[in-house]
Amino acid sequence: MATEESTVEKVEAGAADEESLVPTETETAHSGPDRIAAPAAMRLAAGQLAEMLNCAPGSVSALKAAGDGWLADVEVVELERVPDTASVMASYRVRLDEQGHLMEYARVRRYGRGQIDR
Numbered sequence: 628m629a630t631e632e633s634t635v636e637k638v639e640a641g642a643a644d645e646e647s648l649v650p651t652e653t654e655t656a657h658s659g660p661d662r663i664a665a666p667a668a669m670r671l672a673a674g675q676l677a678e679m680l681n682c683a684p685g686s687v688s689a690l691k692a693a694g695d696g697w698l699a700d701v702e703v704v705e706l707e708r709v710p711d712t713a714s715v716m717a718s719y720r721v722r723l724d725e726q727g728h729l730m731e732y733a734r735v736r737r738y739g740r741g742q743i744d745r
Contacts, residue, residue: 662697662725665690672721675729685716696724703707705737712741 663671673684682703689700698723706715718736723729 644695650734655684662692663723663727665692665697668697668723668727669729671697672697672723673701675723676701676703676719676732679729679732680719688718693722696722696730697727698722700735704731711737714740 632655669687669690672690673687676710677684681702682705685704686703687699687701689698691698701719701721703717703719704714705717708714717734718738719732721729721732
């Protein structure tokens with residue numbers, strides 16, 4: 628009987644130790660990894676979008692730090708045509724988390740490569 632009680636005490640003590648290892652809400656808010664740098668965010672936004680769409684990115688036309696990561700506008704060639712100026716381009720808004728993982732994307736504009744903004 629004494630061995631059963633000591634085993635139960637050890638199990639309960641182990642559970643209490645495991646609970647102390649779980650970070651509290653305030654600890655996780657400050658102990659997480661830092662936001663990636665802007666150049667890395669640009670590369671990751673273009674690369675991950677290209678992988679999702681299965682096309683080569685043209686450029687990153689905008690990058691903005693958001694409260695929970697990064698927002699980037701990535702230009703891609705959607706339809707290649709001859710001549711090059713007849714190709715159809717698209718601008719995608721990409722949201723990355725603080726570590727650079729793609730969270731969402733949406734096409735915001737479609738235009739001809741030779742088109743100039745007014």
